[in-house]
Amino acid sequence: MTQASPNRLSEGSSVSWPSQWRTVPLWSIFERVKDINHPQEELLSVYREHGVIKRADRDDNHNKAALDRNIYQLIHPGWLAVNRMKAWQGSVGVSPYRGIVSGHYICFRPKHSEDPRFLNWLFRSAVYTAEFASLSRGVRPNQVEIDNEWLRSLQVMLPPLEEQRRIADFLDAETARIDQLALKRRQMRSLLTLKRERVIESTLGLERAQTTDGLVPLKHLVADVTVGIVITPAKWYVEVGGTPALRGLNVKPGFINTGDLVQISAEGHAVNRKSQLNAGDVVVVRTGQAGAAAVVPAELDGANCIDLIVVRPGSKLSPRYLQYVLNSDYASARVTEHSVGSIQAHFNVGAMKQIPIPSIPRSEQDEIVRLLDTRVGALDLLHRKLDSQEQLLTKRRQALITAAVTGQFDVSTANGAT
Structure with missing residues (x-):
């Protein structure tokens, strides 16, 4: 196609459009x-x-x-x-x-x-x-x-009307093909998620524990269960020079995202000692994705938290083992059952203390964690690969749309453009 000089739709954006458009x-x-x-x-x-x-x-x-x-x-x-x-x-x-x-x-x-x-x-x-x-x-x-x-x-x-139709026909067909490829990857990811949960459930032995009275309330196995700042936490926020504070949006099942941490003042950190975190604590979301649990990493030792349940495992319970249990479907069902609130449900400390947890020796917990890290790790790697492929398809889809509607190639001669 014959290209004209760049045509500016707005200041700072430039596309070379075909001269006959x-x-x-x-x-x-x-x-x-x-x-x-x-x-x-x-x-x-x-x-x-x-x-x-x-x-x-x-x-x-x-x-x-x-x-x-x-x-x-x-x-x-x-x-x-x-x-x-x-x-x-x-x-x-x-x-x-x-x-x-x-x-x-x-x-x-x-x-x-x-x-x-x-x-x-x-x-x-x-x-x-x-x-x-x-x-x-x-x-x-x-x-x-x-x-x-x-x-x-x-x-x-x-472009001329006939060319508009050719471009639309091309994009209808090509994006449908890309969408089918993306759908297959989403379906595979869903199957992997289901398999992952089954692996966790079977390795943890939760079904067996429920039928053999091998469960005890969490409060009997941990050193402490408390909650982060819930009363006007924003009054302690500072822009710089404060103590990092975790919120619910930072906690995902099995990991903590530190990309959007808020900071609270030294005074707020001192006043709210109960919500100060130690490496190895397990934080649990109360509102939003209630029940999502993650172990506090070493780099957040001494941080604070807002509206999160904080479980201090102590010597009887492995933090990683507890994380696996709390993120299982078994625990999620109990969190949902005991969440309260008509507008936005939340999970409270009292209910957290009563969640039944398998009572097994610490050495068995550590072995289960080792097995799960291996088995779940392999599934998670495959899940990330499928996710990466889907993201690439999304980028290719958008690039194809933009190239076609800006006349960067002649769709009548394009074949297998993706």
């Missing part, structure tokens, strides 16, 4: 419409990875629909829906469905004869995601949003 502002092909009071229509959402989808088709959408659906907006096939708060992440799409979307979205009715599938791919390409980010305003990432007036002047690059 034309440029039009968004307002010339779409008009803003807010059509509400259609509560009986099917619920739709805009997903970053999938564009406009039916909410009923996804079991991973945890955002609750509003009780008053009259505030939702009706859209039709070919309409452009923009999540004003997440457009900068790619939550934009041209709908293939009729239904209602959030009242906070910006919705546009088409007034053009372009191919809607091409426009969907175009607006969801990396180059346009960058454009939406450049048009969004806000102090913090979670508070950034885009406004209708800023969108109106967005420059839309359009």
Whole structure:
């Protein structure tokens, strides 16, 4: 394809578009419409990875629909829906469905004869995601949003209609192929997760322990169980020079993520001695992913924690063994059963103390940990490889979309582009 000189959609972004493509502002092909009071229509959402989808088709959408659906907006096939708060992440799409979307979205009715599938791919390409980010305003990432007036002047690059259709046909087919490859890897990861849990359950001998009265409450096996700072912890926060403090978002099953630690003042650390951590303690999430447990590593010895249960194993219980037990399905079921709270359930210290734990000698615990590290480690390695492959497919998918909708190659001659 003949390339023109770079055309700037916005300052700082540059793409070399084919010379025969034309440029039009968004307002010339779409008009803003807010059509509400259609509560009986099917619920739709805009997903970053999938564009406009039916909410009923996804079991991973945890955002609750509003009780008053009259505030939702009706859209039709070919309409452009923009999540004003997440457009900068790619939550934009041209709908293939009729239904209602959030009242906070910006919705546009088409007034053009372009191919809607091409426009969907175009607006969801990396180059346009960058454009939406450049048009969004806000102090913090979670508070950034885009406004209708800023969108109106967005420059839309359009090839001839027949080429739009060829590009859309190509991307429909190629992304479907990539999606199938990614789906197979997700399915394999799910099977590995199930096998991992079965290995843990059988190696820990939890089923056997439950049928032979080999379980005792956790409080009889540990030195102490306490809880981190729960009363206005933010009053102790400092930007620099403080003591690191773990929160629930830092604790995942089996490991601690130190990438987003807060710090508390020296005074806050001194006042809250009960929540100070020692290497080898086991911290357990109370709210959110309740029950997720991890051993405190040496580099966090002397840190503090916020709204976490802290278990001090003592000499009778191996920290790593306890971590394996608490992250098992067996323990998760008991955490769920005893979590309280109508809005956001949390797990309390009293319930933690009563969780039944296998009572076996420390030498047996250490041997079980050694076996699990070997068996689970092999499964986790395979899981990470599949995850890495899926991430690579996602990157290739986005690169292919962006290259196709910006005219970087002729899709009519492309074969096996991925």
